[in-house]
Structure formats: C-alpha cells, structure tokens
Amino acid sequence: MPEKPQLLEAPYRLKKIVQETPDVNSFVFEPLQEYNIKFDPGMFVMLQYRGPDEKIARAFSIASSPLEKEMEFIIHMIHGRFTKHLDTAKEGDIYYITGPYGQFRFDPNVNKKVLFIAGGTGIAPFISMLRYIDQMHLDTEIKLLYSVRYVDEIIKRQELDDLTKRIKLDYAVTVTRPNEDRGRGWNGLTGHVDASMIANYAKDVNERTSYICGPLGFVKAVKDALKSLNISEASIKADVWG
Numbered sequence: 001m002p003e004k005p006q007l008l009e010a011p012y013r014l015k016k017i018v019q020e021t022p023d024v025n026s027f028v029f030e031p032l033q034e035y036n037i038k039f040d041p042g043m044f045v046m047l048q049y050r051g052p053d054e055k056i057a058r059a060f061s062i063a064s065s066p067l068e069k070e071m072e073f074i075i076h077m078i079h080g081r082f083t084k085h086l087d088t089a090k091e092g093d094i095y096y097i098t099g100p101y102g103q104f105r106f107d108p109n110v111n112k113k114v115l116f117i118a119g120g121t122g123i124a125p126f127i128s129m130l131r132y133i134d135q136m137h138l139d140t141e142i143k144l145l146y147s148v149r150y151v152d153e154i155i156k157r158q159e160l161d162d163l164t165k166r167i168k169l170d171y172a173v174t175v176t177r178p179n180e181d182r183g184r185g186w187n188g189l190t191g192h193v194d195a196s197m198i199a200n201y202a203k204d205v206n207e208r209t210s211y212i213c214g215p216l217g218f219v220k221a222v223k224d225a226l227k228s229l230n231i232s233e234a235s236i237k238a239d240v241w242g
Contacts, residue, residue, distance in 0.1 A: 045099030119214025144171035150182035
C-alpha cells in the first residue's frame, strides 16, 4: 500500500447541493486555498461546521476522485446535530475539512479484480474509486453489489450506468423492501445481501479483493457471508457508513 497522504486542515467553500434521493443529498465543496487535501480513493475526512454558537464535526467518506479539485460527500439527511446545519446550508458557506483518514484505500497496483459491496450511502467511497478508475483508464475488473431499501434510494444511478460503458464495471442493485409503495416496478434483485447472493452474482469471488461499506449491521453480515464462502480475512476490506 502506498504511503498515506499527509494530514491537513483546510477551509472549503460549499459550491453545490444536489438532492440524490428523497433522504440523501450530495454536497460539493471547493478549496479556498491553492492546495487541497490529498487522499486515496476510499478514505474519509472530518467535515467541520464552525458557527457562532457551535463547532461540530462529523466523519464522511469522500465520493469525489483524488484527481478532482472539489470534494464531494453523499450524506443521509437524518436531521441530527450536524445535518441540521446542512439542512439550512447555502452555496458559499465555509466549512473546514481535516484529513484524510482511514485504511479503506483502493490500490490499483494490487487490486486488479475487486468486488464492491455497498449499503445505502456506503456507496460514497466506491463512487470515488470508480471515478478514479475511469479517469486513470485502469483495467480493473469490478463487480458492484449495491443494497438499498427502496428503488428511489439508488444513489448516482445514471452515473453508474454511464460508467459501465467506459470501464470494466458490472453492477447490480438489490432492493430489500420491494413490495412497498416506493418499490413498485422493480424487476431486479431483492432481499438482503447474503452468501447465496454473493456467490450467484460474483462466481469468481475467491479471485477478488472484497470491499464492504455501509451501516455496522450490514458490514458485519456481509463480512460473515464472505467468510462462509471461505474468503480469507486478508481479502476483505471493510468500512462502516459512507
């Protein structure tokens, strides 16, 4: 694994807010200084709000590629202590970013065949990896299994479709609540990610490095499923949330 990038803190200006799904927004920040924070695909940073009455920071995986000047985050708007500030955020607001952190790092020199398994906003670090693979014209063979509750919660769906035309990406979405109103019209995979689904979707899973990102329960269940398929611990990389 290459040496970890240097830890820095820098001010960033909010450039754009995009509603990705009913409950998820992406936030794009641009650096205020000549340099920006360097990172490897998959890493996370601390995003800090500094207001007159409160200073608060939260960890978020980076969705943008390391080759991009801006830094993008995909955030579930849960209306908590931090996201309440993002609820009222507007373009031009200044936030501080510190990082990068984490061992969930994609190394193209090692990982020629990968299996990405994402739950919800856990797709964020994989978007970073996929964009990097695309921009670097890498020959990486990627299988992506993406779990969401409802059809309208698929994040970056059009971008994923477009990427399949440019890189060696095959992706499948599984919907865990297909019979509810928000799941109507879905003809793809359904149910939670388990060993059977993984084995059917990625028949050569033993030849791939597996990356998992999502909520804690999801990550644990998927990790256990991979181990039940005799995947070694060394071939599994996991990160909680996006």
